[in-house]
Amino acid sequence: MKHITIKDVAKRLNCSVSTISRAFNDKYDIRKETRDLILATAREMGYSPNPFAKLLLKQCSNQIGVVVPEFINSFFPEVIKGIQDVLQKAGYQLLIMQSNEEASVELENIKTLENNMVDGIIISLTFETNFETKNIDYLKNMVESGFPIVLFNRVSDAIPAHKVVFDDYKWAFFATEHLIYQGYKKIFHFSGPKTLSFSQNRINGFFDALKKHKIPVSENLIFETGLMIKDGQRVMQKLLDDKNLPEAILAVNDPSAIGAMKILKRNGYKIPGDIAIVGFTESKLAELIDPPLTSVAQPTFEIGQTAAKLLLEQIGSKGIFVPQKVVLNGRLNVRESSMKL
Amino acid sequence: MKHITIKDVAKRLNCSVSTISRAFNDKYDIRKETRDLILATAREMGYSPNPFAKLLLKQCSNQIGVVVPEFINSFFPEVIKGIQDVLQKAGYQLLIMQSNEEASVELENIKTLENNMVDGIIISLTFETNFETKNIDYLKNMVESGFPIVLFNRVSDAIPAHKVVFDDYKWAFFATEHLIYQGYKKIFHFSGPKTLSFSQNRINGFFDALKKHKIPVSENLIFETGLMIKDGQRVMQKLLDDKNLPEAILAVNDPSAIGAMKILKRNGYKIPGDIAIVGFTESKLAELIDPPLTSVAQPTFEIGQTAAKLLLEQIGSKGIFVPQKVVLNGRLNVRESSMKL
DNA sequence: TTGTACGCGTTATCAC
DNA sequence: GTGATAACGCGTACAA
Numbered sequence: 277m278k279h280i281t282i283k284d285v286a287k288r289l290n291c292s293v294s295t296i297s298r299a300f301n302d303k304y305d306i307r308k309e310t311r312d313l314i315l316a317t318a319r320e321m322g323y324s325p326n327p328f329a330k331l332l333l334k335q336c337s338n339q340i341g342v343v344v345p346e347f348i349n350s351f352f353p354e355v356i357k358g359i360q361d362v363l364q365k366a367g368y369q370l371l372i373m374q375s376n377e378e379a380s381v382e383l384e385n386i387k388t389l390e391n392n393m394v395d396g397i398i399i400s401l402t403f404e405t406n407f408e409t410k411n412i413d414y415l416k417n418m419v420e421s422g423f424p425i426v427l428f429n430r431v432s433d434a435i436p437a438h439k440v441v442f443d444d445y446k447w448a449f450f451a452t453e454h455l456i457y458q459g460y461k462k463i464f465h466f467s468g469p470k471t472l473s474f475s476q477n478r479i480n481g482f483f484d485a486l487k488k489h490k491i492p493v494s495e496n497l498i499f500e501t502g503l504m505i506k507d508g509q510r511v512m513q514k515l516l517d518d519k520n521l522p523e524a525i526l527a528v529n530d531p532s533a534i535g536a537m538k539i540l541k542r543n544g545y546k547i548p549g550d551i552a553i554v555g556f557t558e559s560k561l562a563e564l565i566d567p568p569l570t571s572v573a574q575p576t577f578e579i580g581q582t583a584a585k586l587l588l589e590q591i592g593s594k595g596i597f598v599p600q601k602v603v604l605n606g607r608l609n610v611r612e613s614s615m616k617l
Numbered sequence: 618m619k620h621i622t623i624k625d626v627a628k629r630l631n632c633s634v635s636t637i638s639r640a641f642n643d644k645y646d647i648r649k650e651t652r653d654l655i656l657a658t659a660r661e662m663g664y665s666p667n668p669f670a671k672l673l674l675k676q677c678s679n680q681i682g683v684v685v686p687e688f689i690n691s692f693f694p695e696v697i698k699g700i701q702d703v704l705q706k707a708g709y710q711l712l713i714m715q716s717n718e719e720a721s722v723e724l725e726n727i728k729t730l731e732n733n734m735v736d737g738i739i740i741s742l743t744f745e746t747n748f749e750t751k752n753i754d755y756l757k758n759m760v761e762s763g764f765p766i767v768l769f770n771r772v773s774d775a776i777p778a779h780k781v782v783f784d785d786y787k788w789a790f791f792a793t794e795h796l797i798y799q800g801y802k803k804i805f806h807f808s809g810p811k812t813l814s815f816s817q818n819r820i821n822g823f824f825d826a827l828k829k830h831k832i833p834v835s836e837n838l839i840f841e842t843g844l845m846i847k848d849g850q851r852v853m854q855k856l857l858d859d860k861n862l863p864e865a866i867l868a869v870n871d872p873s874a875i876g877a878m879k880i881l882k883r884n885g886y887k888i889p890g891d892i893a894i895v896g897f898t899e900s901k902l903a904e905l906i907d908p909p910l911t912s913v914a915q916p917t918f919e920i921g922q923t924a925a926k927l928l929l930e931q932i933g934s935k936g937i938f939v940p941q942k943v944v945l946n947g948r949l950n951v952r953e954s955s956m957k958l
Numbered sequence: 959t960t961g962t963a964c965g966c967g968t969t970a971t972c973a974c
Numbered sequence: 975g976t977g978a979t980a981a982c983g984c985g986t987a988c989a990a
Contacts, residue, residue: 279676279967281966281967281968282967282968283967291976291977292976292977292978293967293968293969293977293978294969294970294976294977294978294979295975295976295977297968297969297970298969298975298976301969305975305976306975306976307975307976310975310976324731324732325967325968326673326734326966326967326968327732327733327734328669328672328673328678328734328966328967328968329673329966329967329968329969329982330967330968330969331669331672331968331982332667332669332670332673332966332967332968332982332983332984333967333968333969333970333981333982334968334969334982335620335982337669347688347694347697348691348694348695348698348901350689353688353689353694354689356688357689357715360715369712369729369733370713370714371710371712372711372713373711374698374701388710390665391665391668392668392710393620393667393668393669505905534905538905541907560689560846560902561901561902561905564846564875564879564902564905564906565905565906565907566882566906566907620983622982622983622984623983623984624983632960632961633960633961633962634961634983634984634985635960635961635962635963635984635985635986636959636960636961638984638985638986639959639960639985639986642985642986646959646960647959647960648959648960651959651960666983666984667982667983667984669982669983669984670966670982670983670984670985671983671984671985672966673965673966673967673968673982673983673984674965674966674983674984674985674986675966675985676966
C-alpha cells in the first residue's frame, strides 16, 4: 500500500533523484543505458510518479469539470460522451458532477471543482439557476477573473462565456410548421420552465410559425409544463379535466410529450387520430414508444465535442478571448405521432 | 487567475503561515479574534487551501473512482446516484469513467484512477473483461495488495473483493415461472453474453423453473443475444427468418426485450397475443413502451448505496477484510406484455 | 498563543 | 551526463 517514490528508486540504483526524474521526462540529456536501466527498475519496483507532487508544481490539474442537472435521461450522458471524446484525446480527465436540478447543489459542485483546481468547467445550468442570482454572479465572477468556462444547452446571457446551444427557435418553428402542414390549426405548446432561455426561444419559434400561417397567437396556447414525464402527465390531465383540448401539441421535450401521450392513451384518445404530438430533443424513447414520436433531434455528441473544443481553445488562449455562441443545427424526425390520418 | 496562497494571507495580516493554517484547521489553540480575523480576511481575498498540497501531505485523495461499461441506459446512472448519495455525505468525491464496453479502455480507466490516487474503486466490468485475463489479473493484484475495490452487477469470481449483485438466479426463476403460470410452455431465453456471471445465473434460473414444471430443458431454448436493443432485434429477426417461434420469451434485459418487440410488431405479431415477453433490469422504457413490458426490477439506487458503504467500510478497515458478496432482492413488475389473453 | 523549520514527491536550475 | 538543491503550498512538531 505504501507508495514507491522517486527516492526509493534512486536509493536502489545509487543515483540521484534528478537522474530518475530525467529518465521519466526524456527531454534532458541522459545516457540511453542508464535511462533504460532506470525505467526497467522503476517498473519492476512498481514506481509511478506521484501526480499530486507534479500538480503542486505545475498548478494545473489536467482535469475538466462537467456539471449537469441530471444524467438519468439520455441527453446529458450523450453530450458527456462527446465531451469525453475530445478531452480524453487531449490528455484531460473528466470530473462529472450532477446538480440534481438544485441551484444550491450546483453551486457546491462548482466550488468543489474549483477547489480541485480543474482547468476548466463545462456546465449546463439547472432551471433554478436563473432565479438564483447567486449562482449567476458566482459564475460571472469566475469568467471575468479568467477562469475557462463553457456553457451548453441551458445557458445564461448574463454570463460572458463561450456557449454551445441548439437553434431552438428555428426548430420549434419548423416543428410547428410541420404540424400546420399536416392540417392542424389548434396547436398548444407545452413549454419548458420559462427561466430557461431555450424555453423562450422555442416559444418564439412556435409563435412565429403560427403567425406566418395566419393562425391567431395567444398566451393561452402556452402551458408551462416542465421537463419530466410527470410534468407532461400533470398538464395533460389538467387539459382533459378542463375539456380544453387542442388538435396537436408541440412539447418542449420528449419526456413531457411522452407524459402527455400516456395520459391520452389511458383515457382512450388516439394519437395522432384525436391529438397529434411532436416532441423535442430526440431521445431513445421517441422511436420506441407507441405510436413512434415525431421529434426534433439535437446533435448531442456534437454539442459535447464543440463545448470541449471551445474550452480547450480558451485554456490555450491564456485569458484573451471573445465569448462565442455556437449555434448547432438539428433535424426533425417525422414519425407516426404527428401524421394526419 | 493566480491562486491566492496561505503566504499571501499571512503577509497581508503580518503573521506567520502556521497561524493561518491553524485558523483553518481549528484543532489547535488559537485566539478567537485572530481566528475570526484570519477567516474573514481569507474569505475576502478569495483564499482557499490548495488541495494538491494537502494531498501531497496526506497521501490520500478523498476521491473514489467509478468505472462503468456505459451510461447511456438508465441502469448505471441510477446506480451512480446511489453511490453518490452515500459518498458525498462521507466527504468523498466521485470520478466517473466509462469503458465503452471495451476491456482495453477499462484497463486504462483503472490505471488513470490509480494514478490519481483515488482511495478506492467501484467497478462494473465490461463483458469483454472475462476474456481479457489481463484486466482480471490486474484487478486481482490491486485487491491483493490491499487496494479497496468493490465490484457490482458485472463481477468476476476470480477477484477476491466485495461484490454487490442481484439475485439473478431467483428472479429469472420467478420470471420464468410467471410465464409458465400464464400457460406458456414453449419459452425461449434471450441470454446475455455468457462471459458475464449474471447471464449464467439467469440461464440457470430459467432452466430450473422449466424443470420444476416438467418442461423439457434444452440448450436450443437459449439464444445468446447481447444487451442492446439492436441485439434483440437481430436475434428476433433470425427467429422469424428461421420460422422458429416460441410462445414466450424471457429476455436478459429490457433493451433486448424491446428490440424483439420492435421486430415482432413490425411484422404484425401481437404481444402478448402471439408471443409474450418478459424483460429484466427494469428501465424507464418498460412502462412506456406499448404494450407495457413485464420486467424484473433491480434496486439500482440501493445497489449503488450498498457498494459505496462496503467500500467505505473497507477503506476504514485498513486492509483487514473478508470479501463479502451482498445479494440484493428485486421485484417482478407484471404488465401487459406477459399476460395470457 | 504564536512563530520557525522541516517534509510530503516532483521538476528545474544550477553546478560539476 | 549527472548530482545537489530550491521551489510548489500546506500541516505540524518544536521552540519561543
